[in-house]
Amino acid sequence: MQRIIINFSFPYKTTVLIFSAVLIFLPIILIEFIDAKSLIDEEPFLFRSILLIPTFIAMLGFIYCTLGYHFQILRGDELKLRIHLESLNITFTTTLISMFILIFMFLNFSPTLLNYILVILSVIAIISYVVGIEIVKEKYK
Amino acid sequence: MKNNLHVLRAEKRLSQDDLAKLVDVSRQTINAIEREKYDPSLPLALKIAKVFNKKVEEIFFLED
Structure with a gap:
């Protein structure tokens, strides 16, 4: 497992970084276009998903970029x-x-x-x- | 640590970029070594010595 991680080249780091940065702000942008108050009252699970899913993907993206940079520096x-x-x-x-x-x-x-x-x-x-x-x-x- | 890398490089008509590619480092690393701002690691010093077919101590030497 360790050897796989060390030898993996972590491609598209820049693309993943930009995509993650956009996803972090996506819930804030989405909330501007939806009726947040009624959504919290009527569909609280949906409201939490709007926040949870993009931020979770963004978190994975930032971790991917951090690991990629770490091994790039070590191997370079x-x-x-x-x-x-x-x-x-x-x-x-x-x-x-x-x-x-x-x-x-x-x-x-x-x-x-x-x-x-x-x-x-x-x-x-x-x-x-x-x-x-x-x-x-x-x-x- | 001092070195005569730029002289050896000129004798072999190698650019910094050429030498960098031969020893698998960046051109900036070769530049920093030649300007005596950075001392190479032992594996890198050995690789450089192999390129010029010389001993490490013929290329790199301690300041007096």
């Missing part, structure tokens, strides 16, 4: 792997420091925002990874 060029690893180091450090600062700030000044701390840290992690990639690329140019 060694300098790209080095850049990826150094960027992950920057991401981890940035996210950890942000977590300490945010916990202090939210505990003392806005405790309700602690509910969103995971989402905020995820966004910080993604942004710091993207910025980290550019910073590390410059080092090797």
Whole structure:
């Protein structure tokens, strides 16, 4: 099983990524065109399906792209792997420091925002990874 | 770590892209190695040495 995953090439990653991004927003778009209130009252199962099915497919798509990128980097060029690893180091450090600062700030000044701390840290992690990639690329140019 | 890769490449009339394809890396990796910004892994250094029919220590050497 592990060998199958490692040797699988994960094709059409970009297409799957775009498709998943569209599917995430599809329920919001669909709800604009249907009478949501009556649908929740009369057909609650259908309403849940409108949200559940596209987001489930989108989740599978994002996982597919993440695994594909993971194995692409592992199997590919060694300098790209080095850049990826150094960027992950920057991401981890940035996210950890942000977590300490945010916990202090939210505990003392806005405790309700602690509910969103995971989402905020995820966004910080993604942004710091993207910025980290550019910073590390410059080092090797 | 220093290297004389660009000299060896010029002697064999190979572009960075040609060498990159021979050793299965990107052109950017060869460029980074030649500019001494990146030290290759041992397998890559051995592959490069094989292309030029030289020993690894004839291509790559420690700074004094």
